Amino acid sequence: MTSIFRTYLLPGLVFQSVIIGGGYGTGREIAEFFLSHGALGGLLGFAATAATWAVILALGFEFARIMKAYDYKTFFVALLGPFWRLFEILYVLIALLVLSVLGSAAGRMVAEAFGISTIAGSLGLLLTIGVLAFFGGSVIARVMAWWSLLLFALYAVFFVWVAISFGDAIASTLEVGQVDGGWLLDGVRYAAYNLVAFAAVLFVLPSLKTRREAILSGALAGAISVIPGVLVFVAMLARYPDIQQQAVPVVFLLQTLNVVWLSILFQVVLFGTFVETGVGIIHAINERIAAAMTASGRAFPHWARFVLAIVFLATAIFLAEAIGIIDLIAGGYGILSYAFIAIVVAPLLTIGLFKIAVAKEKQTEEHRVSCNQ
Template sequence: MLKANRWVQGLGIYLVPGLVFQSVIVGGGYGTGREIAEFFLVHGAVSGLAGMLVSCVVWGLVLAVAFEFARLTKSYNYKSFFQALLGRFWWLFEVIYLLIALLVLAVLGSAAGEIISQLLGVPPLYGVLALMAFVGILTFYGSRIIERFFVCWSALLYLTYIVLLGSTFTEFGDEIAGHFANGEWVGSWGIDGVRYAAYNLNALAAVLFVVPRFKRPRQALGAGAIAGVVAIIPGILVFLTLLAGYPDTQVAAVPVVDVLAALNIVWLLVIFQVMLFGTFIETGTGVIHAVNERIANTFRMQQRVFPASYRAGIALGFVFIAAFLANKIGIIGLISSGYGLLSYAYIAVVIVPLLTVGVAIVVKQQPRPVLPSDD
């Protein structure tokens, strides 16, 4: 019994942070397959897969340093974290985080509307409203419920992707293998791997609430390294699946749905779209929960209570604005233009400081003092 309890406790420490991180990035990135097509499929089979492994390494390295840095500085929301890392320039992260939060939510709103419309034959607006409702409910109840939902839905996600990949290989295995047989190395796959990893580090802000579980450096460092692997596996499964319809899937708005349509397995199409909608809820909840935790910390510093109704209200406001953006620009335009630009901002504000200042503090195990803040 004691060994079993230690095993469960170990999973909570080393595996759950990766599942939470993966849950936040999965909706816009892996769920639709659009981001995978934009950053990796464009380079072909071999180069695209190599680019994904670059993303895995970057995530593992940065998250390991970030978790230990957060543990040392007791930074459990993004404001206190970047105050400790960037000093008076912490607000730079908040600006780009809020921009990419709106961008991610706009992508999710666009995809959610399309999926619900295809699944139920109703106007896309119903999908956006359903997304708003579920995100509002989860953010209302806070961290504990959010973590449980993320872990449970991640298990369903892995199972569904494995079934999808198995079905795809059964039907299109020769086509997929043929793309690898060409063995071509195409384009700047390494740079795109870093860019993809960089802007998805917006999810770091959403997983800081798990840091209090780390009691020792090896726990924080180990969980961060494992998180990189846990997060990339669903992406690799989607990448291999999209190769079945390559190069057509490279330009599709929701490439995964195109592959499912080609398979013509109705039950799998329905299950996948339900699972996919759940990943949108995960990602939307994650990016907004980070904002709520930042505001809640300000309330605590002012010795005030942050009402749960404010959490839900902020979530609904974000999704509403994002839905407007999605309607005006569209999912392909949002990903190709917005994500590419913001990835460079994340490299400058997150990756470079963490791998310089952050590493120095982690090695010395001596966090520098944080400047006082009024808000």
């Protein structure tokens, strides 16, 4: 990978790769947080999400750089001190929730495509994530980067096809300009719970060497990550408001297009996004355990990465089968988003910003002293 790509684009692509499965790959999350506020209200909500991500990721990347914190334990010990375990508890809860959503969506998608049991799609997802987790960081980073580029290309094709087929319906919905209250809060809440992906992107941040690189990379990550969501949102306006009631709105929209090859290709790539999200979340946990074992003088074997992935995913699949995707998203994401605001967003905007400013002052003073010697 070139230096520019690794520094400015890779963090954003990895962040987007992790959020997409649990964030907007199915369309269910978009219906819950954005479409419920109308066409214009939803777009305003996405603007709030992009701005939140840009600010928090820029601060987070710079904080990770100055603290040399490239796993979530090191990062949150530096940010929260003895209260860092609050993040770990929250991370495990949101990880199980997101993996449950992915398991439910994968099961439904495979069942509708091939007429087989939903558990088959969930098990296929489980095994694929486990295998990628086994190979570790360098392989995961490459897979995420290339799959993200493929995803952007396919989402563009999907958007254009929907726009050509249902452009009048989309235009008429946008012309109404409906804005229902709460779009700002939901935009921030959506951004907040998706910050679970921040822990998964830390392993690619060592390439950031300067404050400018960290801040620009974080701001770009916010912009990169919101683009596919906006494309899916606008496409979903073609079947608004009926599409709001669908468990997997993206699959419903593909079925209305009645283009077999696009439907198959999109669902294959969508399944890959579920894998990306799942492996990103699991890899962050693996890296945290590996760092702890290294500190104690022990090695974390590759087979243990696979086993941990399987245990987490099996638990998540059980939750998915027991609860269902709509209830998981409507209930779990809404509650945990407030916890992320309290434990991640607020501390970064206060403690994190203060420590970044202090580090800058210290570096400036050291530079002044060295110049005077």
